[in-house]
Amino acid sequence: xxxxxxxxxxxxxxxxxxxxxxxxxxxxxxxxxxxxxxxxxxxxxxxxxxxxxxxxxxxxxxxxxxxxxxxxxxxxxxxxxxxxxxxxxxxxxxxxx
Numbered sequence: 001x002x003x004x005x006x007x008x009x010x011x012x013x014x015x016x017x018x019x020x021x022x023x024x025x026x027x028x029x030x031x032x033x034x035x036x037x038x039x040x041x042x043x044x045x046x047x048x049x050x051x052x053x054x055x056x057x058x059x060x061x062x063x064x065x066x067x068x069x070x071x072x073x074x075x076x077x078x079x080x081x082x083x084x085x086x087x088x089x090x091x092x093x094x095x096x097x
Contacts, residue, residue: 003056007064013050014064018071022046040082047075 012021026042050072055061 007055007057007060010053010055011060011064013053013071014055014060014066014068016067018067019074040079043075043079043082047072047079050075 012018015021026037029042030037050068053068055064
């Protein structure tokens with residue numbers, strides 16, 4: 001029963017609406033903390049969580065793992081894009097000096 005509840009709690013990791021739910025979770029965390037959380041910081045934590053997470057039941061593994069991996073890859077892509085953008089901005093500022 002515990003395994004079913006754990007999988008149900010994190011069902012959205014492998015869902016089509018992961019991006020929206022993740023944004024809602026960030027908004028909720030910011031409200032609880034009373035401060036804004038940097039997108040890159042949030043994304044890095046979410047990547048770490050998804051990379052270490054595993055579904056417990058056969059059902060969740062069969063139905064959700066593929067999409068969870070896709071969601072993880074998309075987060076990693078966005079994180080890399082953000083890092084590249086920051087590097088480019090830093091280089092441009094250095095050139096202006």
